[in-house]
Amino acid sequence: MTDPALDAGTTRERAVASLVTARDRTTLLTSCVDGPDLTAQHSPLMSPLVWDLAHIGNQEEQWLLRAVAGQEALRPEIDSIYDAFEHPRAERPRLPLLPPEEARRYAAEVRARALDVLDRAAFTGTRLTEAGFAFGMIAQHEQQHDETMLITHQLRRGPQALTAPDPEPVPLFTGPSEVLVPGGPFTMGTSTEPWALDNERPAHRREVAAFRIDTTPVTNGAYQAFIEDGGYDDPRWWTAEGWAHVRRAGLTAPLFWQRDGRQWLRRRFGVTEVVPPDEPVLHVCWYEADAYARWAGRRLPTEAEWEKAARHDPAGDRSTRYPWGDAEPGPEHANLGQRHLRPAPAGSYPAGASPLGVRQLIGDVWEWTADDFLPYPGFRAFPYREYSEVFFGPEYKVLRGGSFAVDPVACRGTFRNWDLPVRRQIFSGFRTARSVEGA
Structure with a gap:
């Protein structure tokens, strides 16, 4: 005892x-x-x-x-x-x-x-x-x-005010581009995490069909291919609302990007630099993430798919706190806590991978999912309605996983973030998924 x-x-x-x-x-x-x-x-x-x-x-x-x-x-x-x-x-x-x-x-x-x-x-x-x-x-x-x-x-415009070391360089990731997540039920949410917030509760069983999900978040290099293929000029890849937003806002690239001849530059905390092709793409809205996925012949993962990829351990048929298990995040697991001021290269932190081999599900970039922000079955607002309940509905989309700017105390496998689908100033990226035929 x-x-x-x-x-x-x-x-x-x-x-x-x-x-x-x-x-x-x-x-x-x-x-x-x-x-x-x-x-x-x-x-x-x-x-x-x-x-x-x-x-x-x-x-x-x-x-x-x-x-x-x-x-x-x-x-x-x-x-x-x-x-x-x-x-x-x-x-x-x-x-x-x-x-x-x-x-x-x-x-x-x-x-x-x-x-x-x-x-x-x-x-x-x-x-x-x-x-x-x-x-x-x-x-x-x-x-x-x-x-x-x-x-x-x-x-903020003006000279650089914050500095931090860059993530450790890693060899170019050459592993499989996607991972198969078997179909079947898993436990989503939590009823035992002591500091979990109301929208993460209660734990409940969710059936998820087999699917494949990107091993790493979509990179700047991959997203540039979408831009160069005319992705922002082709309404085929956009929802009606997304296409209207692109036209209205004049979007041509992720926020803070600008073209300089044949290369792309970005502004990052007061410094202008060449966009690194192997980093996860950052500062894209839900509409952009969804359009890229359609262009690539894929889709955004549902929130349940994302959480199953991040938490389900098939060996024990249980849901863990984090992709790597139940241990608190360490610097070997994920890019968290403003330790760096940028995402780590795609494929970093193999110690933080899920049992199936999906990487960087925690940290680096918030990942847009396909779903609206809705309550779980049995949800009860606590300790006040304004934390979650007033935001439930089709206006907000769910983001998962946290970014380099998130502290471990506010990031876990069950943590849910949400924002309007037009928001780009947040540290948001995404990965894509696809259904498995016959599943």
């Missing part, structure tokens, strides 16, 4: 480490540029960086200090200012935002009190506190906003 004191100690250590890691990253992202860059809106799609900073503190105050600890509000007058559902991103620069130094002091005070609450937490009694869920939720929330702030840095 497990000692409850040991469980509490392990949970506390994990929660502290997750919160500290998130705050270190927040500090980096908000200290590498000066005040004007913090208060400016670098794109109408994104908030000013200073809004994200104070919003992180406000969410932490509301959930850890007020909801968990029952403390009185520190700054109740700012709740509405930092309510993401009350104020769309385009409106946020016009709000009476806390200046950068005041936002930092507020977030720091909240964090100091939250760590004191965590030091005395028992992790029992309510669903919010059980297994440290509220602390894990807040760590994930901060890391999600850190990824959002990194997107803002990519959109």
